[in-house]
Amino acid sequence: MDHLDSTSATLRLRLTRIAYATDTISLFEFQAADGGELPPFTAGAHISIRMGPVLVRQYSLVNSQDERHRYVIGVKREAKSRGGSAFMHDKMRVGALYEIGFPRNDFALDEAAAHTVLFAGGIGITPIYCMIQRLEALGRSWELHFAAQTREQAAFIRELQLYGRRVHIHIDAESAGKFLDLTGIVAAAPAHAHLYCCGPKPMLSAFEAAASGRPERHVHVEYFAAKAEAAVAGGFVVELARSAKSFQIPPGRTILEVLLESGMKVANSCQQGICGLCETRVISGIPDHRDSLLTDKERAANAVMMVCCSGSLSDRLVLDL
Numbered sequence: 001m002d003h004l005d006s007t008s009a010t011l012r013l014r015l016t017r018i019a020y021a022t023d024t025i026s027l028f029e030f031q032a033a034d035g036g037e038l039p040p041f042t043a044g045a046h047i048s049i050r051m052g053p054v055l056v057r058q059y060s061l062v063n064s065q066d067e068r069h070r071y072v073i074g075v076k077r078e079a080k081s082r083g084g085s086a087f088m089h090d091k092m093r094v095g096a097l098y099e100i101g102f103p104r105n106d107f108a109l110d111e112a113a114a115h116t117v118l119f120a121g122g123i124g125i126t127p128i129y130c131m132i133q134r135l136e137a138l139g140r141s142w143e144l145h146f147a148a149q150t151r152e153q154a155a156f157i158r159e160l161q162l163y164g165r166r167v168h169i170h171i172d173a174e175s176a177g178k179f180l181d182l183t184g185i186v187a188a189a190p191a192h193a194h195l196y197c198c199g200p201k202p203m204l205s206a207f208e209a210a211a212s213g214r215p216e217r218h219v220h221v222e223y224f225a226a227k228a229e230a231a232v233a234g235g236f237v238v239e240l241a242r243s244a245k246s247f248q249i250p251p252g253r254t255i256l257e258v259l260l261e262s263g264m265k266v267a268n269s270c271q272q273g274i275c276g277l278c279e280t281r282v283i284s285g286i287p288d289h290r291d292s293l294l295t296d297k298e299r300a301a302n303a304v305m306m307v308c309c310s311g312s313l314s315d316r317l318v319l320d321l
Helices: 084-090 122-138 157-161 182-188 201-210 255-261 296-301
Strands: 010-020 025-032 046-050 056-060 071-076 097-101 115-121 141-148 167-171 194-198 219-222 236-240 245-249 279-284 304-306 316-319
Touching (some): 025 084, 056 084, 056 122, 122 194, 141 157, 157 167, 194 201, 236 255, 245 255
Parallel strands (some): 115 194, 194 219, 236 316
Antiparallel strands (some): 010 025, 010 097, 046 056, 279 316
16 A cells, blocks of 8 residues: 655645557646646656555656646556556546646656766656657757557657667567667767666666666666566564654564554655655665666665555664654
């Protein structure tokens, strides 16, 4: 179950439009009820949407960050929905008001990069398309490699083709079963380029392997699903320094589950280590990192952790909560 902490900043926005993007992807547009300006966001950002008392999901913003009157997201209907996809497609209604979290960005664009290489797979085009609009506004050098199973499943394909040779479309069904050559494309990219990838887990894993020899600060990934299984081995104690409370974490439970069930307020949403809302400062102890956000350097530093999915390698973990 997902919670949105009562202290989290949220907006009450009206769903003003639902548009068709592909046979499985729809675009949802939100505006302020009074028609006023919305809080600004930057390319790569996402918003959270409350769908019920305990259900919250995050979706990347698609539209240009120069637009202050609306937020637009793209949502794919998932056959194995955990609740969010089904709610968006089956229950959301134009004209209704929804609780929306302020934009948050864990996939920020380096606007000073001399050249940017973008990779997208399927629904992963949503934050990437937002980045393209920003790079165009800045007059920056960029190229896109977009993979989809069929043309009918490739959102924004007509809009993207207007950019000409900078856009490379790979359709699996038209490529004799061959996938996008991530290894070759990454190898051919300039050494100074910044690389961004968003798509299904196999694509992200292949991308990270291909880019492993590049500077960490030049390689950026966005996960829509958990990269690893949550740590549920248990058998350790979590001490909350500010609250002066301690909790035994039993096998089969995550830190977040135990804290929430004990009445503690902990900001969280995805419970998969992909949204970053539950990021918590570590005072002492060694976390068992299972998130998809922190870099290898950040994990080694053990300064913060995502309590929704990460556990502990030490007998005691002291957190700034």
